[in-house]
Amino acid sequence: MRRRTLITFLAAALPAGAALRAAGPIPSGALTPQVEEMRRNWRALLAKNADIATDPAPLTLSKDEWRKRLPPAAYAVLREEGTERPHTSPLNGEKRRGVYACAGCAWPLFSSEMKFDSGTGWPSYFTTIPGAFATTTDYKLLYPRIEYHCAKCGGHHGHVFDDGPRPTGQRWCNNGVALRFIPA
Numbered sequence: 001m002r003r004r005t006l007i008t009f010l011a012a013a014l015p016a017g018a019a020l021r022a023a024g025p026i027p028s029g030a031l032t033p034q035v036e037e038m039r040r041n042w043r044a045l046l047a048k049n050a051d052i053a054t055d056p057a058p059l060t061l062s063k064d065e066w067r068k069r070l071p072p073a074a075y076a077v078l079r080e081e082g083t084e085r086p087h088t089s090p091l092n093g094e095k096r097r098g099v100y101a102c103a104g105c106a107w108p109l110f111s112s113e114m115k116f117d118s119g120t121g122w123p124s125y126f127t128t129i130p131g132a133f134a135t136t137t138d139y140k141l142l143y144p145r146i147e148y149h150c151a152k153c154g155g156h157h158g159h160v161f162d163d164g165p166r167p168t169g170q171r172w173c174n175n176g177v178a179l180r181f182i183p184a
C-alpha cells in the first residue's frame with residue numbers, strides 16, 4: 001500500500017472527531033469573552049467556608065495512603081485510570097449551582113456554569129477552572145485521546161474531546177466518582 005493510501009485508509013477508519021494529534025498543552029478551545037469571565041469568576045459559585053484546596057503545591061501520597069483515603073471506586077479511577085460505568089454517577093443529573101472539586105485532593109476543577117448534558121452518561125463540561133488540569137495523550141484505544149489529570153494530586157479524571165458544544169467546542173468527559181460537588 002502506498003503511503004498516501006495508507007494514511008487515507010487510517011483516516012477513514014477513525015471515529016469522527018478522533019483526529020490524530022500530538023501531545024501538547026491543554027487545549028483552550030474558543031475562549032470567548034463570556035467563557036473567559038466564567039473561568040475567572042468561578043468563585044462566585046463557591047459556598048462560604050467550602051472545603052477546597054487553595055494551595056497548588058503538589059499532593060504526593062503513596063499507593064497505600066491513597067487507598068486509605070479514597071473509597072475503592074474513586075481509587076480505581078483516580079489512581080489506576082479506571083473508567084466508571086456510564087449513567088452510574090448521581091452527578092450526571094446534578095443541576096444545582098456550585099463548584100466541582102477533585103475527590104482526591106479538593107482542588108477546584110469546574111463550576112456548574114461549565115456543565116452541559118452530553119448524553120454520554122458521564123458528567124461533561126465545556127471548559128474548566130483555570131489551572132485545574134494537566135494533560136497527556138493516551139493510546140489505550142487505537143487512536144490517541146487526550147487524558148487529563150488533576151493539577152494538584154495527579155489523579156486521573158477523564159478525557160477531553162473536540163465534539164463539545166459552543167462556545168468552546170470542547171467536551172471534558174469526567175468520571176463522576178472522581179468529583180465532589182459543593183453546592184453554592
Ligand SMILES: [Zn+2]
Pocket residue numbers: 102103104105106107150151152153154155
Ligand atoms: Zn486532585
